Amino acid sequence: MPQASSSSSPAPAPAPPQPAAADASPAAVRDTEEAPGAQTAAPAQPEAVLTAAQKALRSKPARPPEDADRKNKKLKDVEISFPIVYGTISFWLGKKASEYNSHKWTVYVRSATNEDLSVIVKRVVFQLHPSFTNPTRVVEQPPFELSESGWGEFEIAITLYFHSDVCEKRLDLFHQLKLYPEEDTGPQSTKKPVVVETYDEIVFPEPTEAFFQRVQNHPAATVPRLPPGITLPPPGPMELVPHEKKRGDTKDHPLSQWFSNFSEADELLKLAAARQQVQAHIAKLRRQLSMIDGMPQQSKVVSVQSQQFGHG
Numbered sequence: 001m002p003q004a005s006s007s008s009s010p011a012p013a014p015a016p017p018q019p020a021a022a023d024a025s026p027a028a029v030r031d032t033e034e035a036p037g038a039q040t041a042a043p044a045q046p047e048a049v050l051t052a053a054q055k056a057l058r059s060k061p062a063r064p065p066e067d068a069d070r071k072n073k074k075l076k077d078v079e080i081s082f083p084i085v086y087g088t089i090s091f092w093l094g095k096k097a098s099e100y101n102s103h104k105w106t107v108y109v110r111s112a113t114n115e116d117l118s119v120i121v122k123r124v125v126f127q128l129h130p131s132f133t134n135p136t137r138v139v140e141q142p143p144f145e146l147s148e149s150g151w152g153e154f155e156i157a158i159t160l161y162f163h164s165d166v167c168e169k170r171l172d173l174f175h176q177l178k179l180y181p182e183e184d185t186g187p188q189s190t191k192k193p194v195v196v197e198t199y200d201e202i203v204f205p206e207p208t209e210a211f212f213q214r215v216q217n218h219p220a221a222t223v224p225r226l227p228p229g230i231t232l233p234p235p236g237p238m239e240l241v242p243h244e245k246k247r248g249d250t251k252d253h254p255l256s257q258w259f260s261n262f263s264e265a266d267e268l269l270k271l272a273a274a275r276q277q278v279q280a281h282i283a284k285l286r287r288q289l290s291m292i293d294g295m296p297q298q299s300k301v302v303s304v305q306s307q308q309f310g311h312g
Contacts, residue, residue, distance in 0.1 A: 074206040075230065077283040080215060081204070081222040081272055082120060083112035086158055087197030089255050090179045093149075094190040101149050103179045106255060107156050108145030112199060114250040114259070115220035118142045120166045120202070127157035143250050153177050160202075165211045167204060197259070201272065222269060224276040227283060 090105035097103070109124055111117050124144040128135040129152065137146050158173040178196045181188060201222075204211070209232055215221040226232070253259075 073209050075209060075212055075226070076206060077227050077279055078207060078212070078224060079203055079205050079276055079279070080207050080212065080224075082117070082202045082220055083199065083222065083269065084117065084202055085110050085112050085197050085199055085259070086173055086175055087195065088156070088175060088177050090177070090194045092179075092188040092190055100151050102151040104147065104149045105177060105179065106145055106147040107158070107175065107177065108143060108250075109158060109160065109173070110143065110145075110250045110253075110259070111220045113220060114253070115218070116142055117144065117220060119215055119218050119220060120162055120204075122161045122163050125159040125161070127159070129154040143253065151179070153179050165208060165214070171202060173200075195259075203272075222272060224273070224280070227280050 086107075086109045088105055088107045090103045092103055093101070107126055109117065109121075118141065121142075121144060123138055123140040126137045126139070126146050128137065128148065131152075132148065132150075139146060154177055156175050156177055158175060160171040160173070162168075162170075175198065176196070178194050181194050212223070213232060216223045250259075
């Protein structure tokens with residue numbers, strides 16, 4: 001995968017470790033003493049006796065709505081992809097730098113187009129070096145990032161968890177934190193950060209119909225045209241709500257001026273679109289072959305001959 005890096009240097013040693021019932025009463029209890037003149041409650045009526053047919057009717061599970069079937073139905077020969085960027089931006093503290101606190105840095109996962117990734121991402125877990133207090137950091141809303149300070153370089157594990165209708169599996173990424181610039185980029189500066197970013201794509205094969213409809217118009221998604229013969233009902237009221245209802249993009253991020261613009265991203269997106277077209281064509285040919293295999297032997301010969309004469 002393409003990688004944009006403006007820094008590289010040996011990693012110093014990691015930073016040293018940082019310092020780091022009575023019973024509840026019921027919500028409502030009836031008093032045991034009755035007020036004078038108060039009427040006593042009528043005894044509870046026994047439950048009505050039900051016939052076998054009535055019991056069967058009561059215990060019969062309700063038929064799942066068509067919406068539930070549509071939610072779980074998968075679209076064959078369809079892929080949805082989300083281009084992402086993950087990386088770090090680190091600033092030297094200059095005169096404020098100390099032996100064990102020389103840089104302030106931010107690690108993040110963002111959309112390659114700086115759109116809102118919370119449409120697919122439920123939470124992101126960043127695993128820092130064990131020397132940090134609470135090294136496992138969980139971010140459950142965009143922007144999916146965290147900022148820290150220190151002096152050592154180390155590998156950060158980034159784990160993405162998706163919404164239930166997107167994918168049940170998690171995605172593990174790994175990124176090397178860089179604090180020091182390369183020799184040919186000059187000395188450290190408090191104004192020019194060290195930026196290291198990696199471009200990648202998250203591909204979801206055979207998405208459910210509900211997921212497809214939910215993201216088909218989302219600017220962060222690359223959604224193909226449906227194969228011939230597949231039609232979906234119009235989106236429901238909840239799916240018509242614009243994604244701008246919750247601002248989770250990174251277009252106005254304080255660090256956005258330092259984000260890399262990947263020149264290869266557009267080419268990769270075109271390749272992904274071309275791959276989807278090829279897969280759709282392969283699926284079409286497979287359906288044609290399956291139809292030919294199901295024809296009588298004599299019809300097969302006639303069909304093959306007619307194709308040969310047609311191309312001749």
